[in-house]
Amino acid sequence: MPESHPMIGGDGTYSYTKNSYLQREGIKYAKGLIDETIAHKLDIKDLLSNSRSFKIADLGCSVGPNTFICMESVIQAVKHKFQSHGLTEQIPDFQVFFSDHTFNDFNTLFRSLPPERPYFAAGVPGSFHGRLFPESSVHFVHSSHALHWISQVPKEILDKSSPAWNKGRIYYTGAPDEVGKAYAIQFAKDVEIFLDARAKELVVGGMMVLILPGIRNGISHSCAVVNVMLDLLGSCLMDMCKEGLVSEAQVDSFNLPMYVPSPKEMIELVERNGSFKIERMELFDPVPGNEAQILRSGHAWKMHFRAGLEGVFSKHFASETIDELFDRFPNKAAEKLKATSTETTLLFIALKRK
Numbered sequence: 001m002p003e004s005h006p007m008i009g010g011d012g013t014y015s016y017t018k019n020s021y022l023q024r025e026g027i028k029y030a031k032g033l034i035d036e037t038i039a040h041k042l043d044i045k046d047l048l049s050n051s052r053s054f055k056i057a058d059l060g061c062s063v064g065p066n067t068f069i070c071m072e073s074v075i076q077a078v079k080h081k082f083q084s085h086g087l088t089e090q091i092p093d094f095q096v097f098f099s100d101h102t103f104n105d106f107n108t109l110f111r112s113l114p115p116e117r118p119y120f121a122a123g124v125p126g127s128f129h130g131r132l133f134p135e136s137s138v139h140f141v142h143s144s145h146a147l148h149w150i151s152q153v154p155k156e157i158l159d160k161s162s163p164a165w166n167k168g169r170i171y172y173t174g175a176p177d178e179v180g181k182a183y184a185i186q187f188a189k190d191v192e193i194f195l196d197a198r199a200k201e202l203v204v205g206g207m208m209v210l211i212l213p214g215i216r217n218g219i220s221h222s223c224a225v226v227n228v229m230l231d232l233l234g235s236c237l238m239d240m241c242k243e244g245l246v247s248e249a250q251v252d253s254f255n256l257p258m259y260v261p262s263p264k265e266m267i268e269l270v271e272r273n274g275s276f277k278i279e280r281m282e283l284f285d286p287v288p289g290n291e292a293q294i295l296r297s298g299h300a301w302k303m304h305f306r307a308g309l310e311g312v313f314s315k316h317f318a319s320e321t322i323d324e325l326f327d328r329f330p331n332k333a334a335e336k337l338k339a340t341s342t343e344t345t346l347l348f349i350a351l352k353r354k
Contacts, residue, residue, distance in 0.1 A: 023066055023144065023145045024065075024066050024069065025286045026144070026145070026211060026286035026346045027066055027069055027070055027073075027144055027211070028069075029284055029285075029286055029346075030144070030209075030211050030284075030346070030348055031073045033280065033282075033284075033348050033350070034073060034074060034077060034142075034209055034350075035073075035077045035080075036280075037207065037209065037279060037280055037350040038074070038077040038078060038081055038207070039077065039080070039081055039084075041207065041279045041280075041350065041352060042078070042081060042140075042205075042207055043205050044078070044081055044082060044085070044087070046204075046205050047139055047203060047205050047206065048090075048092055048139075051092070051139075052092050052093065053092050053093045053094070053095055054078060054092045054093070054094050054095070054139050054140070055094075055095045055097065055137060055138050055139050055140075056071060056074055056075070056094065056095070056096050056097070056119075056138070056139065056140045056141075056142065057096075057097040057099055057124070057132070057133065057138050057140070057141050057142070057201075058070060058071055058096065058097070058098055058099065058142045058143070058144075059099050059100075059128040059132075059141060059142070059143040059146060060099070060100055060128065060143050060144070060145070060146025060147070060149075061098040061099060061100050061104075061109065062100060062104065062109075063104065063105045063106075063108045063109045063112070064108070064109055064112040064113075065112065066144070067098060067109070068112070068113070068114055068117070070142055070144060071096050071119065071142070072114075072117070072118065074140060074142060075094050075096075075118055075119060078094075078140075079091055093119075093120065094118060094119035094120070095119060095120045095121075095122065096119045096120070096121050096122070097122050097123075097124045097132075097133070097138075098121065098122070098123050098124065099123070099124040099125070099126065099128065099132055100125070101125065101126070101127060102125040102126065103311075104125070106123050106125065109123070110123065127151070128143070128146070128147075128194055128197070129151045129190055129193050129194060129197075130193065130197055131197045131200065131201065132197070132201065133201040134201070135200050135201065136200075136201070136202070136203045136204070137201060137203070138201045138202050138203065138206060139202070139203055139206045139207075140206060140207050140208070140209075141198055141201075141202060141206070141207070141208040141209070142208075142209050143208075143209070143210050143211070143212075144210075144211040144212075145211065145212060145213070146212070147191070147194065147210055147212045148187075148212045148213050148258050148259055148260055148261070149257060149258055150183070150186045150187050150190050150257045150258065150259055151186070151189075151190045151193075151257075152186065152257065153186075153255045153256075153257050154182035154183060154185065154186045156178075156182050157172075157179055157182050157183075157255055158253060158255070162178075163176070163178045164176070164178035164179050164181070164182045166179045166252075166255055167252050168238060168248075168251065168252065169231075169234050169255075170230075170233065170234035170237060170251065170254050170255050170256055171227070171230045171231055171233075171234055171255065171256045171258075172221065172259070173221050173222050173227040173228065173230065173231040174222055174231055180221065183259045184259065184261075184265070186259070187259035187261060187265075188265070188269060191266075191269045192269065192272070192273065195269065195270065195273040195275065195276065196273065196275075198353075199273065199275035199276065199353065202353040203353065204353055204354070205352065205353060206352070206353045207279070207350065207351065207352050207353070208276070208350075208351045208352075208353070209348070209349070209350050209351075210347075210348075210349040210351070211346055211347070211348055211349075212260075212261070212346065212347055213226050213260045213345070213346060213347070214260060214261060214262060214263065214266075214283055214345050214346060214347025215227075215260055215261070215262050215345065216262065216263075216283060216345065217262045217263055217264045218262075218264075221260060224260055224344075224345065225337075225344045226260065226344070227260055228336060229301050229305065229333060229336075230256055230258070230305075232329065232332050232333055232336060233256075233305065233309075233325065233329060234251075235332065236325050236328045236329050236332060237251050237254075237325060238251060239328065240321070240324060240325065240328070245321065245324060246317065246321055250316065250317065253316070254313075254316045254317075256309070256312065257312070261347070263281055263282075263283065263347060266281065266347065266349060267281065270349075270351065274354075275353060275354055276351040276352060276353060276354060277351065277352045277354055278349070278350075278351060279350040279351065279352050280348065280349070280350040281347070281348065281349045281350070282347075282348050283345045283346070283347055283348075284345065284346055284348060285344055285345060285346075286344060286345075286346050297334070297337075298329065298330030298331060298332070298333035298334035298335075298337065299330045301329070301330070301333050302326050302329050302330045302333070305326070305329070306326050310322060313325070
């Protein structure tokens with residue numbers, strides 16, 4: 001059973017709803033890429049030859065509002081394609097499946113649905129590391145800021161007798177090569193399962209868009225700002241360990257279940273699967289220009305991480321430990337951000353079912 005780590009639900013101070021700005025900026029930038037992909041690569045006539053409804057799945061939807069922005073963008077792009085081909089009267093009904101782990105706050109999600117939405121909505125609880133839909137039933141799959149979550153922490157990094165034991169760290173950045181390899185292998189296994197499942201669920205000619213943190217080919221994982229920030233969380237925990245606020249054993253037995261891939265890794269995994277054609281793949285900066293100043297703020301990273309990671313930490317540490325951890329983090333993050341130059345990149349992948 002894949003591990004479940006839902007974002008913080010509701011609309012409180014640390015909720016995902018109020019602290020998903022960085023994800024939203026990536027989604028806004030990717031809208032143009034999705035529009036172009038649908039305009040040039042989606043064959044609407046063949047797709048809907050046997051159906052009067054266009055079915056879209058958002059995998060890893062969380063609680064909104066980002067998922068609503070994504071789904072309306074996809075629908076508008078599909079509608080525009082019909083209109084540009086003189087097929088306005090043939091525009092289908094749209095059905096959107098919002099899917100995430102069973103512990104996701106679906107109540108907040110559905111309470112927040114736009115009242116004038118141009119689609120029929122349904123929830124599909126479950127892990128995307130496996131089947132979620134009937135065979136050949138979905139026309140378009142979207143997944144943003146989700147696929148980098150691995151289904152489980154590699155077992156060997158918790159094994160004291162293994163060369164991959166990740167003592168004194170909670171992530172693979174800056175760890176021995178064996179740790180990074182263990183993470184990469186687990187990520188590859190998960191993506192293989194993900195692609196196999198989607199290949200069965202998508203109709204032939206159907207499309208899938210994936211957006212996730214990525215790094216350029218051939219550079220160190222420590223060059224990605226998200227990895228640097230995650231590593232700093234581990235540094236804060238080790239400081240607390242030295243002060244006797246948390247035990248060394250607790251830190252050594254905890255690792256974050258995420259991996260940031262390169263385009264080369266993703267190309268190899270897609271080609272190995274064999275069911276998809278890569279229509280587009282590129283790295284982009286989600287917060288360009290003057291807006292990038294937000295990425296120099298330790299407080300902004302604190303809010304971003306707490307909304308997304310508190311569920312992971314809360315399974316292992318007491319609430320007061322988590323409070324102390326995130327109270328310490330902003331100052332250390334601000335110092336690091338001033339002293340280093342790191343990259344903020346997202347990986348955009350558009351695939352078509354062969």
